[in-house]
Amino acid sequence: MLSRLAESSFWLGRYLERAEGMSRLLIEFHQLLIQDNRTHVRRGSALISHGLGLEGEPKTARELVGLAYGEPLNPGTLLGSIHSARSNARLIRDILPSDFYQAMNHVSAATDEFSLAAPGRSLRVILDRLAVVNGIFEWLAPEDESAHFLTLGRSLERMDLMSRLLSLKLENEWRDQGPATTLRSVGALNTYLRERVPLTSNGVRKFLVESDTFPRSIAECAKRADVELREVATMTQLRVDDILRPIGMLESQIKYLNDDSDELERIISQTTSAVAQTTDGIGLRFFRPVGSIVWSN
Amino acid sequence: MTHFQALDEFLVEGQPRELVATLWQELTKITPPDWISKAKQRDLYLAMQGITFTLSGVERPLPVDLVPRIIDISEWKHLEAGIKQRIKALELFLDDVYGKQQLFADRVVPKSLIVTSEHFHRSAHGISPANGVRIHVSGIDIVRDQHGVLRVLEDNLRSPSGVSYVLENRRTMAHVVPELFNDYSIRSVDEYPERLLAALVSAAPEKKSHPNVVVLTPGVHNSAHFEHAFLARRMGVELVEGRDLYCKNNQVFMRTTKGSEQVDVIYRRIDDDFLDPIHFKPDSVLGIPGIINAARANNVSIANGVGNGVADDKALYPYVPKLIEYYLNETPIIPNVDTYDLQLPDALDFVLSNLNELVVKPVAGSGGYGITIGPRASKDELKVVAKEISRNPRNWIAQPLIALSTCPTVVEDGTIASRHIDFRPFAVNDGNEVWVLPGGLTRVALVAGNVVVNSSQGGGSKDTWVLAASESEPQSYPEVTSDELQDPLDSEIIPATAGPDVLPITRMQQQEEQQQQIGAENA
Numbered sequence: 001m002l003s004r005l006a007e008s009s010f011w012l013g014r015y016l017e018r019a020e021g022m023s024r025l026l027i028e029f030h031q032l033l034i035q036d037n038r039t040h041v042r043r044g045s046a047l048i049s050h051g052l053g054l055e056g057e058p059k060t061a062r063e064l065v066g067l068a069y070g071e072p073l074n075p076g077t078l079l080g081s082i083h084s085a086r087s088n089a090r091l092i093r094d095i096l097p098s099d100f101y102q103a104m105n106h107v108s109a110a111t112d113e114f115s116l117a118a119p120g121r122s123l124r125v126i127l128d129r130l131a132v133v134n135g136i137f138e139w140l141a142p143e144d145e146s147a148h149f150l151t152l153g154r155s156l157e158r159m160d161l162m163s164r165l166l167s168l169k170l171e172n173e174w175r176d177q178g179p180a181t182t183l184r185s186v187g188a189l190n191t192y193l194r195e196r197v198p199l200t201s202n203g204v205r206k207f208l209v210e211s212d213t214f215p216r217s218i219a220e221c222a223k224r225a226d227v228e229l230r231e232v233a234t235m236t237q238l239r240v241d242d243i244l245r246p247i248g249m250l251e252s253q254i255k256y257l258n259d260d261s262d263e264l265e266r267i268i269s270q271t272t273s274a275v276a277q278t279t280d281g282i283g284l285r286f287f288r289p290v291g292s293i294v295w296s297n
Numbered sequence: 298m299t300h301f302q303a304l305d306e307f308l309v310e311g312q313p314r315e316l317v318a319t320l321w322q323e324l325t326k327i328t329p330p331d332w333i334s335k336a337k338q339r340d341l342y343l344a345m346q347g348i349t350f351t352l353s354g355v356e357r358p359l360p361v362d363l364v365p366r367i368i369d370i371s372e373w374k375h376l377e378a379g380i381k382q383r384i385k386a387l388e389l390f391l392d393d394v395y396g397k398q399q400l401f402a403d404r405v406v407p408k409s410l411i412v413t414s415e416h417f418h419r420s421a422h423g424i425s426p427a428n429g430v431r432i433h434v435s436g437i438d439i440v441r442d443q444h445g446v447l448r449v450l451e452d453n454l455r456s457p458s459g460v461s462y463v464l465e466n467r468r469t470m471a472h473v474v475p476e477l478f479n480d481y482s483i484r485s486v487d488e489y490p491e492r493l494l495a496a497l498v499s500a501a502p503e504k505k506s507h508p509n510v511v512v513l514t515p516g517v518h519n520s521a522h523f524e525h526a527f528l529a530r531r532m533g534v535e536l537v538e539g540r541d542l543y544c545k546n547n548q549v550f551m552r553t554t555k556g557s558e559q560v561d562v563i564y565r566r567i568d569d570d571f572l573d574p575i576h577f578k579p580d581s582v583l584g585i586p587g588i589i590n591a592a593r594a595n596n597v598s599i600a601n602g603v604g605n606g607v608a609d610d611k612a613l614y615p616y617v618p619k620l621i622e623y624y625l626n627e628t629p630i631i632p633n634v635d636t637y638d639l640q641l642p643d644a645l646d647f648v649l650s651n652l653n654e655l656v657v658k659p660v661a662g663s664g665g666y667g668i669t670i671g672p673r674a675s676k677d678e679l680k681v682v683a684k685e686i687s688r689n690p691r692n693w694i695a696q697p698l699i700a701l702s703t704c705p706t707v708v709e710d711g712t713i714a715s716r717h718i719d720f721r722p723f724a725v726n727d728g729n730e731v732w733v734l735p736g737g738l739t740r741v742a743l744v745a746g747n748v749v750v751n752s753s754q755g756g757g758s759k760d761t762w763v764l765a766a767s768e769s770e771p772q773s774y775p776e777v778t779s780d781e782l783q784d785p786l787d788s789e790i791i792p793a794t795a796g797p798d799v800l801p802i803t804r805m806q807q808q809e810e811q812q813q814q815i816g817a818e819n820a
């Protein structure tokens with residue numbers, strides 16, 4: 001397939017996942033911060049915005065949501081990731097099921113009605129509509145190269161979001177609610193509880209890194225990214241071993257992880273860089289950068 | 298109409314109390330059309346989330362009023378201490394009643410009162426719970442009278458329901474009216490399922506590291522089925538019906554796809570009468586034959602304990618202050634509502650001749666059914682009640698009419714009006730301590746002037762905010778020093794940015810050509 005289309009598929013996957021992940025995170029952070037007008041809300045907001053790589057110093061839950069909701073031109077924000085996802089979907093519209101693009105537009109339309117005064121509800125609408133997009137993709141998209149790039153992007157983004165979430169160490173700031181909020185922020189509370197493991201900070205961190213039952217754990221996403229990239233390699237007949245190296249190393253570290261919490265923290269912090277290196281590798285090999293393009297009109 | 302002026306939780310002569318001043322300011326900014334639109338958003342949210350209550354077979358959202366109720370720190374401490382005290386005394390009482398029965402020898406409570414209670418079960422005699430707890434979960438109903446005094450209206454020690462709405466109400470409020478939270482620090486209610494699970498685990502017969510805990514529900518038609526499913530989900534345990542369980546060799550098993558799995562702790566939301574057809578109703582299809590014997594053999598723990606109803610029997614209620622003195626040698630922290638024990642001839646005569654001014658309740662009733670409010674009843678109704686009471690005084694209690702306090706509430710036309718409320722805080726006993734959930738279910742009678750707040754009588758609920766301690770007096774939060782506040786990004790919470798293995802948290806990656814694509818779109 002065209003490199004350009006492959007690139008758009010990959011980033012469509014990443015931005016869709018980012019929009020979903022951030023919506024979920026924001027619902028939970030807002031819930032956490034809103035009940036608590038103590039000074040550490042300011043600290044918590046600053047911590048969270050820093051963790052999400054946002055620039056600004058929010059002092060209240062509302063300001064934090066405002067900052068993370070962001071603007072269309074900043075793909076590190078929720079609005080920016082939705083906008084970017086739609087831009088990419090538009091570029092590959094012809095190879096996507098028509099329902100997919102329509103559903104994507106519904107997501108975009110939801111942002112027009114976003115209310116900072118009651119963000120929980122608006123975020124829930126965005127999540128619901130994103131679920132439709134993902135559902136249509138699962139049902140209707142052909143298993144071609146584009147689909148593998150999209151899933152690859154999605155898996156890498158999940159790893160990145162997870163490592164950012166875990167780096168926040170919410171339980172340090174909110175001792176009682178931290179572990180449950182961390183799980184809820186990725187929709188893992190129920191799965192975790194069913195493992196019958198006590199809800200402790202370390203238990204939660206380990207689970208989100210190594211679980212083989214929760215599809216968003218770093219281990220599962222790394223496995224998925226590995227599989228998808230190998231599929232792409234088979235289809236394109238290009239080598240990917242070198243690109244896979246950071247992810248492969250992460251996978252083996254997780255596989256042989258014991259109770260050493262320092263090792264766990266190392267894995268968490270290495271995940272972000274492994275994702276960045278892999279993304280760079282994929283870009284160089286498959287997306288054929290053409291240098292800067294000047295748009296004449 | 299009530300005889301005397303009820304106290305309002307928010308307003309004194311039309312002016313807001315200091316505690317609610319900020320909230321009141323926010324509330325009054327919202328216009329009736331806005332309230333109506335917010336109410337629609339709330340109903341939609343509740344319906345979409347499936348947060349429902351089954352009333353007369355119809356599933357409907359439990360109406361949550363959008364005006365919260367606030368409890369300040371000192372009042373909460375008082376309530377918390379009073380509830381803990383009450384639960385401790387009632388635990389000792391149950392242990393005594395189903396054990397040595399010393400209280401009868403000491404003539405604290407007439408034996409006849411206990412053994413005639415329909416909730417006194419001989420089959421529970423001699424069952425000794427593994428960690429000594431019978432009241433794992435309780436809901437003590439509290440009201441504020443016209444003088445501002447908080448009083449216990451009744452104890453619920455069997456299967457008090459409503460806690461799921463406490464948790465969901467908070468989330469609903471944050472979705473629909475986040476602006477009301479401005480400037481308040483509220484204690485979280487979210488840890489309830491963890492506390493409950495911990496209490497159930499510690500109630501297991503043997504000290505297993507992972508005892509098998511289940512929630513036993515009568516099934517999907519039960520009015521509180523949402524709550525049963527909610528608790529099972531939030532604790533990560535199985536929600537079972539009677540037909541999923543069976544007993545063999547005095548052990549309880551669950552039928553699973555992998556075969557039989559032994560069950561160690563059953564948090565049952567089924568009444569005693571339906572629990573075991575061998576000991577109770579022989580035609581019950583909701584229960585598990587043999588479960589009582591399994592509990593007696595200490596192979597399974599049943600929470601709450603079998604036979605607890607004898608302690609929340611309305612006829613025992615007047616004696617609870619005496620029980621607190623007898624077992625704990627303490628004065629009750631939260632007083633009762635004055636109650637006439639109709640088994641005493643003088644009290645019976647007084648009540649029969651003053652029925653038009655009193656409230657009479659059947660001792661076996663719950664959910665607000667069967668209550669006669671004297672001042673509002675017709676002469677014929679009073680006659681019928683008088684006849685019933687004379688026939689069997691043991692089945693009734695009488696209390697003076699209390700003007701339950703009121704709280705501003707959004708009514709149908711979008712205006713704010715006063716409605717009567719009560720309060721049900723929930724307590725969990727894990728054997729080491731009685732923990733009281735900082736919050737609770739404030740129930741509100743949505744009909745003007747109505748004092749029966751039960752959800753089965755069309756009542757609604759309110760989110761209840763227990764305020765967190767001030768910053769100088771942290772409760773469960775780690776203390777934040779001003780040094781730490783000056784540079785929030787330089788604290789130990791953020792992974793160190795130095796070191797070979799740790800990378801600083803960076804901005805999210807983005808597609809390099811993305812800006813150009815957007816530029817192209819805009820061109």
